[in-house]
Amino acid sequence: MRSILCLVDDKHVPLYRIMWVSDLPHFCGHEDCEREGEYEVRLEQDESVWATREERDQIIQALESWQGGITAEDDWS
Numbered sequence: 001m002r003s004i005l006c007l008v009d010d011k012h013v014p015l016y017r018i019m020w021v022s023d024l025p026h027f028c029g030h031e032d033c034e035r036e037g038e039y040e041v042r043l044e045q046d047e048s049v050w051a052t053r054e055e056r057d058q059i060i061q062a063l064e065s066w067q068g069g070i071t072a073e074d075d076w077s
């Protein structure tokens with residue numbers, strides 16, 4: 001079964017809720033920033049979750065195969 005959920009920061013996020021995924025790690029220069037080096041995953045309704053690079057790559061892969069429709073082979077492991 002193809003999953004429409006992906007795991008980001010311990011949250012199972014439905015792929016269809018994702019608006020965009022950051023290509024570059026977050027950097028804002030704030031000393032107390034807890035998100036430095038993480039990748040922002042923007043959701044509907046002004047929500048964001050934060051992914052590691054590995055998670056980000058998995059999300060993009062999942063989005064691509066999800067958008068690709070139902071013909072592609074499932075390659076989840």
Ligand SMILES: [Zn+2]
Pocket residue numbers: 026027028029030033034035036
């Ligand atoms: Zn920041």
